[in-house]
Amino acid sequence: MPNTDDFRVKRIQKMLLEMAKGNFFYTIEPSDKNDNIASLVVMLNMVNEEIGAAFIHQGFANAHNTPQCIIQLSLILNSQGKVELVTNGTCSLLACMPKDLIGKQITEFMTEKSQKTWSKKMIKHLKRDRSETVLFLELITNDGLILAQDCQISVYQALDGSGQKILLNSVFFSKGEPFETGLPKNKLKVTKGIKEHKVTLSQEDIEMIREVHDMILNNLDKDLPSLKDLALQMGTNEYKLKYGFKQIYGTTIFRFLTQERLRKSKTLIQHSNLSLKEIAYMNGFKSAAHFSRAFRDKYGKTPTELRG
């Protein structure tokens, strides 16, 4: 059954409906076929991820510069993995009623791969009184779509003596890149006010800013001209470039440049024999000390520590 065209098209329709509602966290299980419907499924999954990312970025994250966690998946299980409590959010995410979940084995709602991960990992965690871990799990909704998420799992002892419980949590809408771990600088700017610079961007402006974004990515090793020169080069003004970029990408141009340089240098630190100094210069950092500091701010470790 699951392989008939009819069935597969229905799945695609379900997925599109979810996207229409603004839910970008579902996926459809890819098939091993290489036909047109399979290509449509693959495309839908990828487009869904791209729109989802843009949506978080512009619709939510950007407004206050922090990603907001909108919907939470939360379950309490007993030590056998049976569901004892679910939140409403969980039910709507899984497209079912509380009664469909409560009393059931959580593994019934997982893909085969996740069932294996679950049983393998949980044995270890359930041996302890308290334990915490993050597992990447694929849950199957009532509609047959897949919710693939990192889930926070906490094992604890119930206070009423009813034994060991498992708390399973996951939030939707969060950014992939780690937050900087360094202390926030210049956070308190009481006297300067908190004026939000909003610019109205036309479609052309957005395309121009995207071009700047890609240009930076492709020239990470080179020095960036001043904003004024860059604006001139792109046929716009400094204000629009500066605040437009921030509006679209949620970060300043120079901060973005540094962040991407750091990402690139990370692989070189891990997998090449180049000296840290060489890596710093290759990626456009003026000094090894500055590189080291910026790297630690992003990844919580200095390049030296990472290389070990």
Add this chain to the structure above:
Amino acid sequence: MRRSHENKYAIYLITEELMHIIYKKDLSIDLKVAQVVVRDRMKLQNGREMPVLCDIRSVRKVNKQARDYLALEGSQWITALAFLIDPPVTDVISSIYVSTQAQSMPTQSFTDKSEALAFLKQHGQL
């Protein structure tokens, strides 16, 4: 100098002029897989830049985290990139990758290996 390597996800071969990467059957690429694939490629290349022929015909999925990683962190030491595809599925995968990620080197998809090699020869010279 090592000329070939194999891990759980891919086979790597280095010839005179290029690196050939063949992804294994029914592979679903997530961030963890992408990191291993890139790590092993860089280990094998050992700092030498070269064109890469990437046979993705058996790949069935590449998630966004992996795509982002491959496009930036995973693009080092590659002078030109040719995907070997088998439409329609891998055609779609490579098209979305190419159209949504900023490419720092010439990148194109081919169904025909000899055309891919010709492209790499033309664009991947150091």
